[in-house]
Amino acid sequence: MNNFSYILAAQPDEALRDWTGPGRPAYLAGGTNLIDHIKLGVDQPQRLIDVRNLGLDQIEALPGGGLRIGATVSNTALAYDERVLKDYPVLSQAILSGASPQLRNAATTAGNLLQRTRCSYFRDGLSPCNKRQTGSGCAALGGFNRTHAVLGTSERCIATHPSDMDVAMITLDAVVRLRGVSGERTVPLQDFYVAYGEDPAKENVLKPGELITAVDLPATEWFARSYYFKARDRASYEFALASAAVALDLREGLVRDCRIALGGVATKPWRAHAAENALKGTRPTEQAFRAAANAELSSAVPRAHNGFKIELCRGTLMQALQTTAALA
């Protein structure tokens, strides 16, 4: 473990100012990911700027409906918020399906958006990894890759994005509020994550020093019919082998609109546009659900050990769709 300095910022602007200075900076919130990486030697920031004291820990109702979730609202507080439980159940379910109570108490909303992969070749600090060391290669391609991604991969990286929360957030049309030295901007969450492309180290559109201040959820009535389903080897405290977040607008026996996202199978929280398009306007039957899942998974690329995840994901999505459709 290397020495680092620690700054507790009191205002967002102060945090932004603290970012510039000698030595590599990093924002610290819950630390459930960053501290691991420092211990493992995966990341070696020289200055930690603690952003837990910026007054960004509230969940507020937006004037026109919807919620504004402060960047440092804990996963626990968010999961048990009554408005979330009622209007966005998929979000609460997704959060509670992940990690452990202790981790959820510490982890924050913005921190979860920036959660990094569990790929063991990334985390060992040693193997070739384009995400950790640009251009060094990808040890997972020819290595043990049972938990790796089947969607959004390239020959440079097949690392899975591990979050549950973000998968639910994507289905809820979440918008990320950002603040940088040149002012504020908003980015829809589905555009916040970038495809790995040329540089797997580049995971999102954040500019250096830019701070996430909040996540906004719109008021969409039918998001109350939403559900998160997660498949994994053991019954709790494990990252998803495959997960699906689903929201359905069901009227007169037809799927008028829907949001579908997949977790545990892709290099980013995966908005399943092809599945949504296949499902819109159909009757919610097993056949339609299968067609939707097939539409999304036709582009999946299996590797040596993770081929089963395509079939598992198909089942997971169908299960999620069936359960959501059956909700009262």
Add this chain to the structure above:
Amino acid sequence: MASASDSSPPVAPVGEPRDRVDGRAKVTGRVVYAAEAPVRNAVHAVLVSSTIARGEITAMDAASVERSPGVLAVLTPKNMPKLEYVDAKFHAEKRLPLGDLRIYYAGQHIAVVVADTLERALYASTLLRVSYREEPPVLGLGDPAAKIEWPKGEMTGPLQFEKGDVDAALSGTGVVTVKQTYSTPIETHNPMEMSATVAYWENGKLTVWDSTQAVVNRQKALAAVFGLKPDQVRVLCPFVGGAFGCKGDQWPHTFLAAAAAQAVGKPVKLMLTRQQMFTGCGHRPVTEQTITLGADGQGRLVALRHESKSDDSEVGKHIEPCGAGSSAIMYATPNLAYTHRVSRTNIASATFMRAPGENPGTYALESAMDELAIALKMDPVELRLVNYADRAPHNGLPFSTSNVKECYRLGAEKFGWSRRNPEPGSMRAPDGARVGWGMATATYPAHRFPNQARIRLMLDRDGGVRAIGAAATQDLGTGAYTVFTQMTAMLVGLPFERVKFELGDSNLPPGGVSGGSATTAGVGQAMSEAAGKLRQAMLKRAQENSGSPLAGLTPDQVVFQGGRIVAANDPSRGVELSAVLKGGPAYIEGLNEANPAGADNLPAKQKAYTFQSFGAHFVEVAVDERLPIVRVKRVVSVMDVGRVINPKTAGSQVQGAVIMGMGQALLEETHYDPRTGRVVNDNLADYVVCVNPDVRSIETYFVGEPDLLFNAIGCRGVGEIGITGIAAAIANAVYHATGRRVRDLPITAEKLMRPA
């Protein structure tokens, strides 16, 4: 979770279901583990591990490490003090750490960095520059480059065995045969407490706090390696946070901590990281077992062949005795053969892990027995009853006691086995999931190591009598403190509350490893002998008073009872213990004689009997139709382990073993990179063990009788038997649910999804 261990007849005479004497201290964080040793001014040692699996260190540059702030010493193969590799039997490996430049496996210790703080030691350890000459590693049982050995077997009994003519019997007319290969992956113990050592030297004497299953073996090994007399070394280990075998033998880090303490002249604390726990203290090796069964029309086994392969590093010493631990023992057959083969690979050294041999052996044999039952269209319980053995097939010696039939009967009754539809895929849960019921036999031998123990009686300040029992044994978290407190109370006839027990210190009367489920039986025998000596001493003192009611009696004619020492045939004739102790020395003590055979001469009895425990598991699983992930819904386990001292802690041992076996059956596998040989999932997020929601109903029951041939207490040990057979019972239930036979553990979704 239900436990009915204390409520259901028929049971062996059991003691009281006591809470753990150390329970409150444990849950309030007040017990002291090795890394928390109350040692002032300890400095910190960090291990540097090899990143390659095979080759040689060509250069090491430690200059920048030595210059790093706070660094006190760097030990490498270049400057490591020369130690003597002696007393091989206590060592986990065939070499001493940092003894040469050869690399045998990834994760091998190649340097120790000592600094004033842990953080500075960790940082400095990253500055070590190492150059290697790499060679392609040998990985896996199938690697053609692996050196093959056919061990004879010393401790385990013969490992290459044939009785009768298996081939001839298998080719007999009307013989139904099953021949299948089963495999189990490398599994890692992963106790909560990582292995740790705190070592310091004072006036040429070495004191070591070590997380260990054997304080006396550690003492002997350290003394031998450092050229000291045993009484110049003291090893302490009052509490262990789980071990399961990985703290049984002497692993290199303990030597390194002691050598580092010597080098810096200060107490040194060294704790393995979780990652290092995957390479620095052993694991269960990979196994591949081919079972061939032949049965006549009635299901009687006419032949059984069990061919077993396992691996170990070139410097490892472990053989996984799969056949010797299962097929040698379990079923009557006139023709029996088993073989064991070891491949030398560049994977870290293997070791005992909870029921080594018996565990993977019963997985294979009990899976094959299920396949045979199906081939014969017989009920799996019936097939086992038909093949009941009243003596061990490999040596022909009768079991001292065997109540396995009662285990089957009670287990089937409690589980509701008679309602099972044998047709695979025929049973469903209310939610539509496929339901499967499976069963298997459990078995584990009774071991006993030479022990001494002492019991002291003394007057308390309140005038009452107090007893303190003591032995240099260990409590791995099993409840040994509690069980020996109960045993002491029983032996001296005092209430539980007036008794204490001390262990985990090599200064106490010496004992063996807490492994092989041997602790309760071995220490129990010693305690019983010590109580005899105490009776003798107390009687002698009582008889010093003129007119003693015990005058003329011999030690054999008196017993401790209700706080008195009384004539066995007339309890009204006796004296209060307090009266005997009054005005005397600080305490009166009984200490049994050092005698490897025990006063009862166990080796002689082992020429006439096989001492073995048996049990049965009954399991229900549910498997979702679309997402074939197996969940264990309920388990009924019935064990015959002789006398049960504390049904609560014994029940916990069986429950814990069942949970560990569920992990083995469905989740656990240590993965290695196929190119580098490095562990890929060396943390508790990626090495997946059962968590609370995986654990539903586990009922445990005990049947049988005290095994008084085995020791004076009549107990056979309970730590390991629960993890034998359970993986097979689950695999058999999965077959019953799905019609899919998975012959390689763990039974994960992809294996149930692959084409039949």
